[in-house]
Amino acid sequence: MSVALHMPVLQVVVPLLSAPLAVLARRGSLPFMFTTAAAWFAFATSIALWMEVEHGAVLSYFIGSWPAPWGIEYRVDRLSALFLLLVSGLAAVVLPYSRRSIQAEIPREQHYLFYALFSLCLAGLLGITVTADAFNIFVFLEIASLSTYVMIALGRDRRALVASYQYLVMGTIGATFFVIGVGLLYLMTGTLNLPDMAERLAAERHTRPVLAALAFITVGLSLKLALFPLHQWLPNAYTYAPSAVTAFLAGTATKVSLYVLVRFYYSVFGESLVFRHLPLPEIMLLLSLAAMFVASGIAIFQRDFKKLLAWSSIGQIGYITLGLSFDTVTGLTASLVNLFNQAVTKCGLFLLLGGAVIVAGGSTLERLAGLGRTMPLTSFGIVIGGLGLIGVPGTAGFISKWYLVLAALERGEWWLVFAVLLSSLLAVAYVWRFVEAAYFRPAPPGRPPRREAPASLLIPAWLMIAASVYFGLDTSVTVGSASGAAEMLIGVKK
């Protein structure tokens, strides 16, 4: 079948095309339909791709039939398939949610812009994941980032503008650093195709430009993925963006940046350079620990629940990079599983919170007081998601922590096990803030006695929460793909 052959590129092209279509249609529900259809198409395609590469096959697609080192190659392996699945899956759930959600948050005449930007962002994120061309990654990174800045600025609160501006400055610095790194690599190898670059780098490994490239790419991407202490743009951006945007970004933007980092470390620079000859794992370990403790500690003292969740995301990123810093198959598996589960759980939490904000009129803990009685389904969902953040057995969060602990033990570093468990206690504390507000405080006066969020918001949100429980019970998809990807990445260079 000829269409099936073009799946890797259609994955990106269809959302990219739906953006101008949304702008052209402008009024009515057509922009929504185009974007949703594109996202669902991307999701269906990514499932098909995932099934195709599940047993270790690698799909290569050459744009315009130009062969690899000259033309642009799109490449789907087990790692990218997992991320395609994640990004398009979240988009497919968030979009139906956004229809009702943005009615409350964005003026009607700007709706078509939201959908156009969402399509662009989705196309960018999928493009980053699927392409095997270093400069192409940068282009898609910019497409995704620029549309993200505008989507954040669409937020109702005026502080969204400042948050978006700060993110713009920081994001641009990050992207610039990344492109400087890519430029240095191009200088040394004369190629932009990642597998080709990896081959040619083998001879140049320890030259200074390569090391500088590594440093620029590491810092640039650390900024994008909000690794402590480069996380400072994130709390405000997540807090003031529209709910649907926050939910989508929390599950995808930082995660895709981590994908690029993993890709460059393992498929370009090579494990032996990054993890054996340089002090990078030690630095990453320290920063991860700092993120786990400082960010989670700060989260406890937040008064705005949306900001609290944002800080918790920074803490959770610490777990993800901690697994990465181990440089073992188990560690990388833990890192990827963590990333996947965390994306699903956080997305569900932000979706539920979005519904609560519409009804309760704000996301501060005072506003959310008594939510357990007035919006039982929403608050119960948030509690389950919160249990996932803590890592209670039966939720996806438990699986992530379990593998992280296994990876730490495998290296004999049992003090890290304590660190992980101790930081889970911090998560207990910040999740508790919500439980206390929702279940043990009276509702503020003026709130309708019992009103749930509309079903069009509840259903997608609960779908994510249910998924976060499902992945805590059946791990064949997450752990299976993640360990497959980890074995592929670490096995390649051995």
Added chain:
Amino acid sequence: MIIDLPPGLLLLGAGLLAPLVPVRMRAAFLLLAPAAEFVQLLSLAPGMTLRSEVFGFALEWVRVDRLSLAFGYIFAIAALLNVIFAWHLRSRLEPSAAMVYAGAAMAAVFAGDLLTLFLYWELTAVAAVLVIWARGSERAFRAGFRYIVVQLASGMLLAAGAALRYAETGSLAFGAIGLDQAGGVLLLLAFGVKCAFPFLHNWLQDAYPEATVTGTVVLSAFTTKLGIYALARSFPGTEMLIWIGTAMAAFPIFYAVIENDLRRVLAYSMNNQLGFMVVGVGLGTEMSLNGTVAHAFADILFKGLLFMSMGAVLFRTGTVNGTNLGGLYKSMPWTAGFCIIGAASISAFPLFSGFVTKSLIMTATAADGRLLEWLILLFASAGVFHHAGIKIPYFAFFAHDAGIRCKEAPANMLIAMGLAAALCVGIGVFPGLFYSILPFAVAYEPYTASHVVAQLQLLVFSALAFAVLMRTGIYPQELRSVNLDFDWLYRRAAFCAVQRATTFTSGCIHRLGAILSHAAAWMLAQGERRTSAGQFMADGGSTRGMALWVMVMLVSYLVLYYI
């Protein structure tokens, strides 16, 4: 032999379904579950098992042997008594949470590997805290919160211990473990929290008295006994436990004597009884382990009975403070009678259950040639009689008449207390039948002349001491006071420390950022003056601070790479 349905799941399922059952039939519905569970237990035989492979681990969901069966029986009986005692409840939450709690505890007892154990271990904690919160008061809420934190910490220790153990030995089996590896130490700590080891014990006295009339009875049965079971399974013959146990048996006596809340007195006395069981595990002989199991079995019954009687008093009068009560025997004669049976059992009067169970541990201690420990346990036994055997019934039902006139306890409570009392007496009178369910064969005859006489001497002198102290007015007055225990250290001091540390760290980061951004501002100002580029940004200097962090990171990476 393969088992179709793991024990405990019947209770769990019934607890989860109960809120859907109409309120009139709920109690009857809940009563069926422990009854059916008991029948299922009778059909099990040692050696049965249920295994499967999950996440690549070989899990043993069910392992039946004589040790787990003995605990299974008593958990089913306790669940049954609890349903009867709580028959009058109309609440949706409490009876179901209690049933889930019982089911989880039973399933944990039959778990054959540490991962399964961990799952149910956490479930007991979550279900139990719901039982505590069912009281709905501010104090109960706070106590419950402290309870869940401690219990989840125990769960995390268990998980960490299991993971370490898996790394060390490659097996998750929940069998004899010992302390020769780090995993074992963590597991001992995890179990120790549930058993309320000294310094890890405060959650017990803190939370149990804050639950409802019925909730406290439920709580007293399962959590600590699950801890004892786990200890007996994994650490028999661990020398250290003998000393931990004797300390546990001795120190709560003093607290129990000065405490005013009679349910809290019972909570301290619970700690003391657990001490005896821990000593039994520490000795690790067949006789002492039999003693531990037997005493746990009996303790669930008589401690449950005592908590039930105090619960009935609280239900009718609204208080269980020693200072406010007295003379209730006129209003509640049956409750008083059952309370005395419970008191006699815990004090180990001949013909009551404590006599035939505690003596197994005492005799095993003596047989091991441990004179000092034996003497301390003897002192503890006298103390038990003092605070639980005399103080509880005396202050509640006799002493000075406080003038309270109320109705006798409701019929369902009397039936539950009557059944428990009958079991206490039954075990005491026919020890042979009871001994036959213990893990090892028993060749011990409790009713020898010397044993009976020695025990009566002990009890009579203890009673004499109480009488003399009361007469002369030396006995500590019941005061409405708060007694400081070890938990002050972590409830006040540690909390403040954590708060300070977090504020300090985040403050440092912000200040460092501020210093850096000031430095940057100065440099920018110099640059701006030359280029007259104008205002950089209205919103403070935070974007500059962030950008500066990026530079710091880049430079440090480069320096470190080039070295």
